[in-house]
Amino acid sequence: MRIVLALVAVGVLAGIAWAGGQSPAMQAFLAIVAPYVAIAVFVVGIGARVIGWARSAVPFRIPTTCGQERSLSFIRFSPLDNPSSSLGAVGRMALEVLTFRSLFRNTRAELKPGGRLVYSSDKWLWAGALLFHYSFLAVFLRHYRFFVEPVPKVIAVLQGLDGFFQVGVPVFFLTSFGLIAGLGYLLARRLVDARMRYLSLPADYFPLFLLLGIALTGIGMRHLWKVDIVRVKELAIGLVNFHPAVPQGVGPLFYVHLFLVSALLAYFPFSKLVHMAGVFLSPTRNLANNNRAVRHLNPWNPPIVGHTYAEWEEEFHDKMKAAGLPLDRE
Amino acid sequence: MGHKTEEQLLQIDYAPPKRDWTDPSVDFEARKGTWSYPGKAKNLQYMGFPNPRDWSPTDADWQLPEGWEKIIHDGFKERLEKYRSLKVFMDICVRCGACADKCHFYIGSGDPKNMPVLRAELLRSIYRQDFTTTGKLLGALGGSRKLTPEVLKEWFYYFFQCTECRRCSVFCPYGIDTAEITMLARELLNLVGLNINWVMEPVANCHRTGNHLGIEPHTFKDNIDFLMDELADITGVRCEPSINRKGAEILFVIPSADYFADPGIYTFMGYMLLFKYLDLDITLSAYASEGGNFGLFTSHDTIKKLNYKVYHEAKRLGVKWLIGGECGHMWRVLHQYMNTMNGPVDFLEVPKSPITGTVFDNARSAKIIHICEFTADLIKNGKLKLDPSRNDHRRVTFHDSCNPARAMGLFEEPRYVLKAACNHFFEMPENTIREQTFCCAGGAGLGNDENMEMRLRGGLPRGSAVRYVRDKHGVNTLSCVCAIDRATLSGLCEYWAPEVGVSGVHELLGNALVMPGENERPTDLRGTPIAAREGADHA
Numbered sequence: 001m002r003i004v005l006a007l008v009a010v011g012v013l014a015g016i017a018w019a020g021g022q023s024p025a026m027q028a029f030l031a032i033v034a035p036y037v038a039i040a041v042f043v044v045g046i047g048a049r050v051i052g053w054a055r056s057a058v059p060f061r062i063p064t065t066c067g068q069e070r071s072l073s074f075i076r077f078s079p080l081d082n083p084s085s086s087l088g089a090v091g092r093m094a095l096e097v098l099t100f101r102s103l104f105r106n107t108r109a110e111l112k113p114g115g116r117l118v119y120s121s122d123k124w125l126w127a128g129a130l131l132f133h134y135s136f137l138a139v140f141l142r143h144y145r146f147f148v149e150p151v152p153k154v155i156a157v158l159q160g161l162d163g164f165f166q167v168g169v170p171v172f173f174l175t176s177f178g179l180i181a182g183l184g185y186l187l188a189r190r191l192v193d194a195r196m197r198y199l200s201l202p203a204d205y206f207p208l209f210l211l212l213g214i215a216l217t218g219i220g221m222r223h224l225w226k227v228d229i230v231r232v233k234e235l236a237i238g239l240v241n242f243h244p245a246v247p248q249g250v251g252p253l254f255y256v257h258l259f260l261v262s263a264l265l266a267y268f269p270f271s272k273l274v275h276m277a278g279v280f281l282s283p284t285r286n287l288a289n290n291n292r293a294v295r296h297l298n299p300w301n302p303p304i305v306g307h308t309y310a311e312w313e314e315e316f317h318d319k320m321k322a323a324g325l326p327l328d329r330e
Numbered sequence: 331m332g333h334k335t336e337e338q339l340l341q342i343d344y345a346p347p348k349r350d351w352t353d354p355s356v357d358f359e360a361r362k363g364t365w366s367y368p369g370k371a372k373n374l375q376y377m378g379f380p381n382p383r384d385w386s387p388t389d390a391d392w393q394l395p396e397g398w399e400k401i402i403h404d405g406f407k408e409r410l411e412k413y414r415s416l417k418v419f420m421d422i423c424v425r426c427g428a429c430a431d432k433c434h435f436y437i438g439s440g441d442p443k444n445m446p447v448l449r450a451e452l453l454r455s456i457y458r459q460d461f462t463t464t465g466k467l468l469g470a471l472g473g474s475r476k477l478t479p480e481v482l483k484e485w486f487y488y489f490f491q492c493t494e495c496r497r498c499s500v501f502c503p504y505g506i507d508t509a510e511i512t513m514l515a516r517e518l519l520n521l522v523g524l525n526i527n528w529v530m531e532p533v534a535n536c537h538r539t540g541n542h543l544g545i546e547p548h549t550f551k552d553n554i555d556f557l558m559d560e561l562a563d564i565t566g567v568r569c570e571p572s573i574n575r576k577g578a579e580i581l582f583v584i585p586s587a588d589y590f591a592d593p594g595i596y597t598f599m600g601y602m603l604l605f606k607y608l609d610l611d612i613t614l615s616a617y618a619s620e621g622g623n624f625g626l627f628t629s630h631d632t633i634k635k636l637n638y639k640v641y642h643e644a645k646r647l648g649v650k651w652l653i654g655g656e657c658g659h660m661w662r663v664l665h666q667y668m669n670t671m672n673g674p675v676d677f678l679e680v681p682k683s684p685i686t687g688t689v690f691d692n693a694r695s696a697k698i699i700h701i702c703e704f705t706a707d708l709i710k711n712g713k714l715k716l717d718p719s720r721n722d723h724r725r726v727t728f729h730d731s732c733n734p735a736r737a738m739g740l741f742e743e744p745r746y747v748l749k750a751a752c753n754h755f756f757e758m759p760e761n762t763i764r765e766q767t768f769c770c771a772g773g774a775g776l777g778n779d780e781n782m783e784m785r786l787r788g789g790l791p792r793g794s795a796v797r798y799v800r801d802k803h804g805v806n807t808l809s810c811v812c813a814i815d816r817a818t819l820s821g822l823c824e825y826w827a828p829e830v831g832v833s834g835v836h837e838l839l840g841n842a843l844v845m846p847g848e849n850e851r852p853t854d855l856r857g858t859p860i861a862a863r864e865g866a867d868h869a
Contacts, residue, residue, distance in 0.1 A: 005471065049421070056414035059630070062666055062737070064499040064507060066765040069739030071692045071703050074710050075746070081765070082739040084692070096503070102428075103503045107761055109431040109791070115340045115826070117437065117794040119761035125428060129503075196427050198346035199448055201473040204425050270464045275504055278422035283415045284505035289739060292696035296670045300412060304631055306638025307537050309646050312617050315538070316547045323548035325616060326574050328646075 003191070006205035010213050013263050014256045021255030024246070030255045030262075031235055032244045038262035045269025046277055053281045061296040063089075064284040066105075082289050089288045096285055100126055100133075125189070132182025136211075138162060138175040139218075146236040170222060179215045183208055207273060210264050217257035227254050334363075334783060336825070339790075342440040351448055352455065352475055354484035358387040363783030364439075366490055366776060369530030374523065376534045377632075381523025387486065392479065398522045399477055403460055405521045409514050410461065416514050419506045420457045423450060429498035429508075434769050435491055438787030443488050446498035446508040452488055453515050456481065486524045489515040491784060493776055494627070494659075495732035495769035512774070517629040525628065529775035532624040536636050541586035541620035550616040553589050561599045564857065566849030569602040571614055574647065578613035579684065581644050583621040583664075583698075584655030585813035588834075594816050596855045597656055597834025603843050604705065604836065607714070608685055612653070618643040621660040622813060626667075627775040634671040637663055641672045644697075651681040652698040656834050658731035658812030659773060661700065665738045669696040686711040700734070702743040702811060702835060709750045715844040720851065720860055721752040724807040726838065727799050728757070729792065729819065730767035731812035739765075744811050744835045751835075751842040756803040762795040772818030785818065786825055793826025800827050809833045 020026030067078025081101075083089045095101040108122040142159055145151040163171035187208045190196045221227045231247040232254060238244035247254075268274070280286065288294075313320065313328055320327055358365060365387055374382035381395045395401065410417045429446040431437060436444040443449060451473070458465025459474035468474065475481060494509035519525060532542035539546055545553065551573055562568045572578065584601070587594040605612050618639045625632030644652055654664050669675070678697040681690040688707045690699045708714050728748055734740040741764050749755050762768050770777075771788025799805040808819055808830050816832050823830040841854045853859050 053414055053418055053421070056411055056417045058414050059412060060667055060670055062415065062507070062510065064496055064505055064736055065739035066500050066736070067739060068741045069692070071690070071740075071743060072688070072707055072710070075706070075742045078739070096505075100503055102501055102505065103426075105501055105766075106428050107432075107501075107766075109437050111340070111342060111344075111437070115336065115790060115794055116798070117791050119759070125426060129426075193427075194346055195344070195430055195442065195445070198351065198442055199425055199427060199430075199445065199451070201425065202471055203473060270462075272422065272424045275422040275424055278418050279504045281414060281418050282422075282505040283418070284499055284507045284510075290692075291666050291669055292693040292698065293691065295673050295695045298670050301671070302631060302634070304634045304638070306635045306642070307540075309617050309639070309642060312540060312639075319546060319548040320616075323551050325547055325551060326576070 002200060002202045003205050006202045007209050009202075009206055010209040010260070013210075013260060014213055017256040017259035018252045020259075021252035027246045027255070030259050031246050032239070034259060034262040035239060038265035042265040042268055046274065049269050049274050050277050050281075053278065057299050058283055058287075059298040059300065061287045061289075061291050062283055063287045063289045065289050069289060084290050084293070085288050089286055093280065093286050097279060100129055103129060124185070128182055128185035128189070131178050132186060135175040135178030135182055139173075139179055139215075142173070142175070146233050147240050149233070149237065168223065172223065176215070176219050176222075180212070180219070183212050183215065187212070203271060207264070207267070207271060210260055210267070214257060214260045214264065217253055217260065221253055221257060225251065225253055227251055339438075339783070339786060342438070344440045346442050351442060351451070352470065352473075354452075354475070354478070354480040356484050356487045358483075358487070361487075362780075364491070364781065364787075365487055365784070366526035366528050366778050366781045369523075369525040369527045373527065373530040373534040374525075377530070377537060379523065379525075379530075380521060383523065387483070392483065392524070394479060394482070394522050398482075401521050402477060402482070402518055405518050406457070406460065409517065413510075413514060415507065415510045419450065419511055420454050422504050423447065423454070423506055425451075426503065428501050428503065429506075432498045432501050433508075434495070434497070434771055434788040434791045435493075435784065438771070438790040439784070443484075444491065446502075446506075449488055449492060449508055450506065450511050452481075452485060453511060482519070482522070482524065485515055485519060489519065490526050490776065493732070493769045493771060493773040493788070495773060496736040497732070497766065497769065500736060500765050513626070513630070516627065520629055526775055526778075528778040529624050529627045532775075533628055533632060533636065536620050536624065539619070540615075540617045540639060542622055542624060543586045543590055545586060545590065545619065547616035547619075550589070550619055554614070557589065557595055557598060558602065561602065561855070564853060564855060565603070565845060565851060567603065567606060567845045567847060569606040571602055571605065572612075573614050573616050575613040576647050578647060579611035579650050580613070581618065581647060581649040581652045582612050582614055582655065583618055583640055583652060583660075584614075585622040585657035585660055586620045587622075587813040587817060588655060588657075591817065593820065593832055593837070593856075594813050594834065596837040596840070597816070599855045600834065600836030600838070600840025600843075601655060601701065603840045603845060607843055607845055608708075611684070613647065613649070615643050615647070621654055621657050621664065623660060623663045624775060626659050626663055633663055633667055637668055637672055640664075640668065641675055644675070645677050650679040652678075653701055653704055654698055655701050656811040656813065656836060658733040658814060660813075661740070662733035662737045664696070664698055668698070683707055685713050700740060700743065702740060702747055705836070705839060706743040706746040709747060714750075716750055716839075716842040717844050718751055718753045718842050720841050720854065721838055722754065723854070723858065723860055724752060724833070724838065724841075725754040725756065725803060725805045726752045726807045726809050726833075727755070727796070727803075727805045728763070728835075729770075729796075729808055729810040729815060730763050731810055731815050732767060732769050732773060734811055735765055735767045740811070744809075747835050747839055748809060751839045756799050756805055758795040758799050762791065768792040768795065770812075770815045770818045770822060772822075773814050777814055777818045786822070789818075789822040789826060792819070793822055796823055796830055797827040800830050806830055807833050807838075809835050809838060811835055
């Protein structure tokens with residue numbers, strides 16, 4: 001049910017764009033208004049999100065330590081899994097964001113007969129997530145070629161590498177495949193694994209279908225139902241330079257692609273996709289484990305006084321005296 | 331308690347139920363053995379906590395206070411502003427499920443709401459409804475739920491079914507920490523008087539007497555005198571630890587179980603032998619007679635309140651620095667909270683071992699070191715005469731306690747001590763130790779008898795690993811640096827890995843430490859004959 005709902009939602013978005021792409025009035029909306037609105041919502045939304053997080057205090061330094069602490073000189077510590085300095089914490093963060101360090105640890109627990117538990121390394125999620133994220137990044141960067149003229153060298157090189165195997169005309173990009181495979185895996189595990197199905201919300205399926213829609217329409221336009229790329233680039237450059245014009249004769253598939261991208265951007269700040277920004281603010285990962293060496297300050301540290309020694313001695317004075325314990329007040 | 335057989339407990343169905351997780355209902359009657367008794371009115375009253383009353387989770391009406399919805403809503407809002415952790419963790423989970431089978435309670439029960447992701451969703455669904463626009467607009471479609479008494483009951487059940495062990499946080503790609511979520515959820519529950527007595531009673535005791543067990547100062551002294559008599563009988567060496575002594579160099583803070591109950595008392599004997607051996611200028615305090623802090627399982631304010639005594643006493647006695655004993659959650663507080671909450675401690679000095687001259691630079695601000703850091707340094711510098719053969723009847727493994735492992739990173743120091751003090755040391759499988767260690771399932775206030783079925787279930791992963799090394803290497807001693815472990819793992823081993831006993835690290839050190847002027851020692855500190863290698867030491 002949750003799956004169908006998400007699929008229908010993406011289908012409706014695509015349908016609107018497909019139909020709209022064939023009516024001149026709607027074309028202006030899809031090609032010009034929607035992208036601008038989406039980008040504005042994305043930038044303002046993400047900005048608001050980050051500011052919202054940043055405004056909340058970090059009262060305590062609570063890193064989850066995943067390696068040996070720095071203590072005695074003869075014991076080797078783990079500078080990245082248990083950083084003792086801010087530099088180490090930056091390194092830990094980089095490892096997390098660039099290589100998905102924590103997912104790399106993933107294991108699968110299995111209960112064998114007789115209550116024996118066995119843990120096996122399970123790197124599939126790590127591999128699938130890496131494949132998806134890096135492919136998406138490469139695809140995103142590749143699109144830069146539509147927005148500038150001449151195409152920067154870096155992008156050309158990236159594109160050259162991506163099409164390394166020279167299969168197909170035009171060349172099929174590895175990352176196009178990577179993107180589809182990554183998304184396919186992430187979707188499949190939610191569908192196949194009963195546990196994942198149980199905990200997944202429509203908000204987990206929706207972005208996957210949306211991204212799949214974007215990827216498939218993009219690949220479709222490159223390889224199957226080719227669009228007039230010159231017109232597309234004119235629109236893209238127009239959008240960047242704030243004098244866009246509705247492109248002529250690019251076909252409805254392009255509008256579907258563009259509208260789904262707009263939907264993704266607008267949806268981003270209100271969804272779990274904000275993990276992209278939020279991961280940097282996670283207090284269990286971005287702080288050094290040096291609480292005993294450097295005092296962390298709590299901006300709202302409440303002035304709580306516990307049961308004082310004087311109060312305590314007051315209550316037990318006679319018993320302490322009888323037991324011969326030292327007293328402050330005789 | 332324990333009314334289910336091992337076979338019955340192992341019939342774990344991991345297939346999710348038909349019922350959607352958004353349905354909050356919990357049948358407390360049918361689930362007896364998996365929840366803890368509520369906090370008694372007298373304890374709440376003593377602490378000035380809201381809504382004191384005597385009640386039971388099986389009651390239909392939990393006697394929530396007037397306006398409880400607003401209390402929870404406002405409390406939630408306040409904490410979202412005060413804790414970035416909460417806000418970020420509410421927002422960024424992608425429900426990838428990497429955490430699911432990392433929780434010992436999920437592994438042992440198969441209850442999907444014990445998957446850390448769903449435990450957090452119990453709170454997150456209310457967050458969406460109350461604090462996000464999309465959550466309000468989309469309602470159930472967006473994964474939102476309305477706050478109802480049923481939801482509060484569900485929170486009570488599941489947030490007192492998490493031991494705040496942080497294992498899931500190790501595996502989460504964003505470091506989402508269920509301990510943090512549980513701590514804050516418990517704070518919310520406390521606002522309307524929902525808590526458990528096994529937390530509330532120690533909290534109230536600790537506030538009054540200085541320790542969880544409610545031991546008054548004269549009894550504190552009696553207990554220690556008695557233990558020192560026992561120790562003199564075994565070793566021929568009389569230790570005379572000082573209590574509340576002004577002008578001592580070091581204040582020693584320990585969990586109260588160490589001077590109260592078997593098997594912690596043997597660890598205490600180990601500490602005392604070490605201090606005697608070194609002629610260390612150190613004192614105990616009958617006021618700061620508890621390093622443990624059940625405030626950690628109540629609210630941040632309570633942590634601060636109960637922990638106040640530690641630095642306060644250090645100042646009163648005029649010591650230079652502190653050593654903390656073997657206790658897990660105590661070290662979470664001492665390492666990650668104390669300096670921030672109760673500092674700064676400009677009246678103390680940077681810890682420096684008077685024996686080796688080592689300066690503990692890693693504790694230069696908080697001025698407190700772990701006893702294992704202290705002892706490992708002594709051993710490295712050749713300051714201790716050890717006879718590890720006196721532990722030859724012990725085949726030892728080490729259980730990393732959750733908090734020293736995942737909130738500190740104390741892995742090698744205790745191992746360094748153990749390997750010097752014992753000839754037979756074996757590690758449990760790597761996915762069950764160090765940062766991946768499994769909880770004893772009795773932490774965070776859940777180590778009570780009425781919750782025994784859940785403790786045994788949650789203890790399955792640890793128990794299974796202990797049984798593995800017992801069968802493979804003949805391990806008969808599970809050592810650890812945690813008082814809750816010493817109390818709960820004993821029962822757990824009895825169930826899942828019979829013939830394995832539980833010891834503190836400094837108990838084993840005490841066995842091996844060759845004291846000047848000691849007797850011939852035919853037994854270890856427990857009175858178990860050293861020569862007898864067969865038969866497990868099962869105290």
